Amino acid sequence: MTKLPLAISLGDPAGIGPEIILASYVQLKDSARPFFVVGGEDVLREAAAKCSIDCPIVAIGEPAEAEVRFGEGLPVLAGADAAYTPGSPDEAGAALALHSLAEAVRAVIEGHAAAVATAPVSKGQLGKVGFEFPGQTEFLAAVCGLAPDDAVMMLAGPTLRTVPLTVHVALADVPKLLSAELIIHKAQIVAAALTRDFGLERPRLAISGLNPHSGENGQFGSEEARVIEPAIEKLREQGFDVTGPVPGDALFTPLLRPTYDAALCMYHDQALIPIKALEFDQGVNVTLGLPIIRTSPDHGTAFNIAGTGKAQPQAMMAAIRMAASCAEQRGR
DSSP states (O other), rough: TTOOOOEEEEEOTTTHHHOOOOOOOOHTTTTTEEHHHHHHHHHHHHHHHHHHHHOOOOSSSSSTTTHHHHHSSSSEESSSSOOOTTTOOOHHHHHHHHHHHHHHHHHHHTTTTTTTEEOOOOOHHHTTOOOSSSSSHHHHHHHTTTOOOGHHHHHHSSSEEEEEEEEEEEEGGGGHHHHHHHHHHHHHHHHHHHHHHOOOOEEEEEEEEEGGGGGTTTTSOOOOIIIHHHHHHHHHHHTTTEEEEEOOTTTTSSSTTGGGGGHEEEEHHHHHHHHHHHHGGGEEEEEEEESHHHHHEEEEOGGGGGGTOOOOOOHHHHHHHHHHHHHHHHHH
C-alpha cells in the first residue's frame, strides 16, 4: 500500500474539479506521493488551457505507470471523456463523473492504488444518470459491501475534526433517527479509524448535545437524558475516552477544541458549520470505517466560478495529502 499511487476521481467536469486537480498537481508534483486521475483527458487539457494552468497531461494505460511518469505531467488513465463545459453541467458530464468515481474506487479495492481522493460531484446531476445514493459516502459503503451506518463521514482540518451522526436527512427527522445504538456504533468506528489511519493511540471523543444547553435538565428536550447520556456511559464502560453531552454552542470554542480529537455531532450542520467557518480552505471529508481510504475536499462543485480561474486548490491538496498520510499510517 505504501508504494502504490493515489487514484483521483475527476468530479463533475463542469465544476471546479478539473482545475483544482490540475493546480494541485502543479503545487505538489515535487513533494507528493504520485497520483493519477481516472478519465477526462480532454477535459483536463481544455481546463488547463482555459484557466492558464501550466500542467502537461500524460495519458497512461494502467495505474502502475503513474509513478514512473508523474514527473512528466499529470497522469490520466485514458478512456472515458466528455466535452468541457464549465458552469454548464449536463448528463454526459455526470456520466463521466460517475465512471471516474467508480473506477477510481475499483482501482483501490483491487490493489492498484493506495487510496482515492474524490473531486466534487453534483448529487442532482448524478441522479440523472442512475446514481441512487444520497452522497458519495453511502455509495462507498455499498461498493465495499457495508451497511450505510458502517461508513462514517468525518470532516478534518489542521485543528478540528467533526463527525455528523446523521447526515443527509431533514432536520425534523433527526430526533427520531438518533439512538444510543447509533451513537455507540459510530463512535466505535471513529475511534478505531483515528487509531488505524491517524495514529492516535487513545482518541478523545467529545459528543454534542442535540438541544440548546444540552436540554437544560429536560427543560428544552429529553434526548440528552434518554439517548445521548446512556450512549456515553456505555462507551466509557467499553474503555473509550468520551466527554459530553457538550452543548453545541460551547463545543467549538477555543477553550474546548484542544480537549478532544474528534467531535461527534447530532446532525449535518452542527458538524459542518464549524469546520467550514474555521478551516474552509483546509477542510477534508474523510470516509471512516471502510476497508479503503477515501478523502475529498470539503466543498462543492462551484459551477458559478468553474473555468474562471478563481477556484483555490488548497482543500483538494489537503485531501491528497491526507489520503497519502492515511495510506502510510495504515501501511505501518
